[in-house]
Amino acid sequence: MSTTTHANERRYWRFLWVAVSLLALGLRWAYLTQMTVDYPLRGDAGQYVSYAWNLAHHGVFSKSTPGGANVVPDSFRDPGYPSLLAGVMLLQNDFVPWYHAVLMLQGLLGALTVALLMGAAHPWLGTKGSVLAGLVMAIWPHSITMSGYLLSETATAFWVALALFLLQRAAERNSRLTMAASGMAIGIAALTNAIMIPFGLLLAAALGWRSRSSRSLVLVLALSSLLLPLGWGVRNAGLHEGESSSGRALLNAVQGSWPEYHSSYIASAMGDPDGLRTQGEIQHEYDTLKASTSAGLQLVSIRVKQDPLRYVAWYAGKPALLWGWSIRIGQGNIYVYPTAHSLLDDQPALRATVSLCRALNPLIMLLALAGMVSVWMKGRQSPALPLAVTTLVAYVTLVYSLLQAEPRYSIPFRGMELLVAAEAVRQAILWWTSRRQSTRMAPHRQRPSDPQEHFETGVS
Numbered sequence: 001m002s003t004t005t006h007a008n009e010r011r012y013w014r015f016l017w018v019a020v021s022l023l024a025l026g027l028r029w030a031y032l033t034q035m036t037v038d039y040p041l042r043g044d045a046g047q048y049v050s051y052a053w054n055l056a057h058h059g060v061f062s063k064s065t066p067g068g069a070n071v072v073p074d075s076f077r078d079p080g081y082p083s084l085l086a087g088v089m090l091l092q093n094d095f096v097p098w099y100h101a102v103l104m105l106q107g108l109l110g111a112l113t114v115a116l117l118m119g120a121a122h123p124w125l126g127t128k129g130s131v132l133a134g135l136v137m138a139i140w141p142h143s144i145t146m147s148g149y150l151l152s153e154t155a156t157a158f159w160v161a162l163a164l165f166l167l168q169r170a171a172e173r174n175s176r177l178t179m180a181a182s183g184m185a186i187g188i189a190a191l192t193n194a195i196m197i198p199f200g201l202l203l204a205a206a207l208g209w210r211s212r213s214s215r216s217l218v219l220v221l222a223l224s225s226l227l228l229p230l231g232w233g234v235r236n237a238g239l240h241e242g243e244s245s246s247g248r249a250l251l252n253a254v255q256g257s258w259p260e261y262h263s264s265y266i267a268s269a270m271g272d273p274d275g276l277r278t279q280g281e282i283q284h285e286y287d288t289l290k291a292s293t294s295a296g297l298q299l300v301s302i303r304v305k306q307d308p309l310r311y312v313a314w315y316a317g318k319p320a321l322l323w324g325w326s327i328r329i330g331q332g333n334i335y336v337y338p339t340a341h342s343l344l345d346d347q348p349a350l351r352a353t354v355s356l357c358r359a360l361n362p363l364i365m366l367l368a369l370a371g372m373v374s375v376w377m378k379g380r381q382s383p384a385l386p387l388a389v390t391t392l393v394a395y396v397t398l399v400y401s402l403l404q405a406e407p408r409y410s411i412p413f414r415g416m417e418l419l420v421a422a423e424a425v426r427q428a429i430l431w432w433t434s435r436r437q438s439t440r441m442a443p444h445r446q447r448p449s450d451p452q453e454h455f456e457t458g459v460s
Helices: 003-034 045-057 082-091 095-139 139-146 153-173 176-192 199-210 215-237 243-258 260-271 275-293 293-305 308-322 348-376 384-402 406-445 449-459
Strands: none
Touching: 003 095, 003 243, 045 082, 082 095, 082 153, 082 176, 095 139, 095 348, 095 384, 095 406, 139 153, 139 348, 139 406, 153 176, 153 215, 153 384, 153 406, 176 199, 176 215, 199 215, 199 384, 243 308, 260 275, 275 293, 275 406, 293 308, 308 384, 308 406, 348 384, 348 406, 384 406
């Protein structure tokens, strides 16, 4: 390839990279300027804002009611997202301008997530593959709507994307400093979503086992990814007993073991007696487990033994629920909280895009699975980034399948799912192209010689 051709291809790639990133930014900001969330401080969002307010005004990480006389530190929520909210609060303390500033910031983080994942994937998927994946990321409805809520998913997605981008650069340049930055980004993601805490170690082990990454880079990644979570753990160790992130994980595990949880939650919110009774049984099981592990496990065992095949089927189907479409604990479809004036509902072109994405979602799940298998079949020849992405998708699927398989929780990792799906498409195209070339070449290959023909022509 000539220098001129290579330069033209680089310019072509950079143009598409910027164009798709601007599309992602434009869609998010257009959505955010029009939509209205009914009571945006409900549920988890209200707790995040309480933490942020107490951080900004008291320097204490606490979900105590803002303005209350007693601010008690706790560790129930992860500190990453409230710290982001508190940072904006220090710049703008009035609620309305603060709220709009946070939404615009989240729109920017969402667009940067697309740009970072495209940039990281380009050496792996090439221009066509990374642009295809980036386009789907840019228009994916859940990623757009999530930026309109005071929830941690958009920030988690950004930190994970930054970690993968830096990982790719570190592997290319064999740079310990860049790898340390990647590990720190994983650490910040872990402080934003606690399920990411073990991922740095898991990724380091996968890279050491399956890739060509040097041991020093792998060690730097492992150590740097643990620095911030360990520091936060030291802080939490000094707190008095109370609500904690480990208790929240146990609650999610109990809730996730009940096939009836989501339906009964919605029914109980509407006052249905059966729903209220089921939610009471779930809470009782959690309280028992928290007080006595053996007694709680006995309750779980009795329940499971009543219909073991049902629970086997339930857990086997949870990965599909996680990567499914409609948000179950929330408004439903692509919305967590009731949202009015959504461009994704009001504009015909965007409404059609939502319908297309919904129709393609099961296919994307299957392609992602095929892409993961393709990467892992390459053995120690697999580059760092595809191995990291497939490891992350597999890890997230396993953890949430053991806890709660809620489509909302997969939103921060949708970009990685799309990357491995694009890898499956790329491999299918390579296979098809190779097959067609072999078919074209077949008539031109020399046919095996006929002995009779040799005899008649005197060829020996």
